[in-house]
Amino acid sequence: MVSFAYMHSSTSVLTWSLALAAACAYAIPAARIGETAARTSLGIAWALHAAFLAWGLLGEAPHFGFASALSITAWLMLTVYGVEQQLFPQLRTRALLGLLGAATVVLAALFPGMPLQVNASAWLPLHLALGIASYGLFAAAVVHAALMNHAEKRIRLAADQDSGIPLLTLERLTFRFVSGGFWLLTATLLAGWLFGETLYGRHWHWDHKAIFSVLSWLTFATLLIGRARFGWRGRHAVHMLYAGALLLLLAYAGSRFVMEVLLERLG
Structure with a gap:
C-alpha cells in the first residue's frame, strides 16, 4: 500500500470534507437521478470541487501532483460543459462527467502530491x-x-x-x-x-x-x-x-x- 502516513499528513479534515461532499454531489448525475436534480447537483459539485482545488493549491499546505492535475482537468471539462449547455441544451454527458468528477476529486484527496516550492x-x-x-x-x-x-x-x-x-x-x-x-x-x-x-x-x-x-x-x-x-x-x-x-x-x-x-x- 501507499504510505498511509504520507497521505494522512498531507490531507486535512477540510480537504476530505470538501472532497467527499463534491463526490456525493457528483453521484446524483452519475446515477441518472432526475433531470432537474442532476443539473442542480452538478452545479453544486462544480462549486465544491473548485473550493477543494483552491484549498489544495492555496491553503495552509499547498500541494500539487498527478491526481491534482487529473482533478483540475475534470473540473475544466465540467466548466466547458456548463458553457456548452448554454449553446447546446440537448448535450447529454452529465452522467459521464459525474463519474469522472467523483473519481478524480477522491483520487486527489488520497494522493495530494508534493508540497509546492515557496521560492519557485x-x-x-x-x-x-x-x-x-x-x-x-x-x-x-x-x-x-x-x-x-x-x-x-x-x-x-x-x-x-x-x-x-x-x-x-x-x-x-x-x-x-x-x-x-x-x-x-x-x-x-x-x-x-x-x-x-x-x-x-x-x-x-x-x-x-x-x-x-x-x-x-x-x-x-x-x-x-x-x-x-x-x-x-x-x-x-x-x-x-x-x-x-x-x-x-x-x-x-x-x-x-x-x-x-x-x-x-x-x-
Whole structure:
C-alpha cells in the first residue's frame, strides 16, 4: 500500500470534507437521478470541487501532483460543459462527467502530491496553468470524440442518435477543442524550452516527460494537418486523437504517478 502516513499528513479534515461532499454531489448525475436534480447537483459539485482545488493549491499546505492535475482537468471539462449547455441544451454527458468528477476529486484527496516550492518562479503557476488548460481541452475533445463514435455506430445500426447533438456538430466541436488544446500545448512547450532555467532552475533536457510531451505534440500536429489537407475524419482521426491524449497523459500525470506513488511505495 501507499504510505498511509504520507497521505494522512498531507490531507486535512477540510480537504476530505470538501472532497467527499463534491463526490456525493457528483453521484446524483452519475446515477441518472432526475433531470432537474442532476443539473442542480452538478452545479453544486462544480462549486465544491473548485473550493477543494483552491484549498489544495492555496491553503495552509499547498500541494500539487498527478491526481491534482487529473482533478483540475475534470473540473475544466465540467466548466466547458456548463458553457456548452448554454449553446447546446440537448448535450447529454452529465452522467459521464459525474463519474469522472467523483473519481478524480477522491483520487486527489488520497494522493495530494508534493508540497509546492515557496521560492519557485512567479511565472511557474502560469506555465502550469497553460499545461493543465491544454489537458482540459484535450480531455473535452476526447469526450466529444467518444460521443461522435457512439453516434456513428448508432447511425450504422439505423438507431436514433442519443448524444443530443448532430454528428457534424459533434465533429466540429471535437476539432475545435483539439485546435485550442494544441496551441496551448505549443505555448507550454515553448515556454519550457525557452525559459526552463527561470521556471525550474535548469535548461530544457530530454527526460521521459519531455519526450512524451513532444510525441503528443507531433501526433496532434499530424492530426490537424491531415484534417486540413486531406480531410481526415471518422475512426482514423479519433484514434489519432486518443493516441495523442494518451501520450500527453503519460507525459505529466504518468511521470508524476511514478514518482509520487510507485517510488514512494518502494521507498
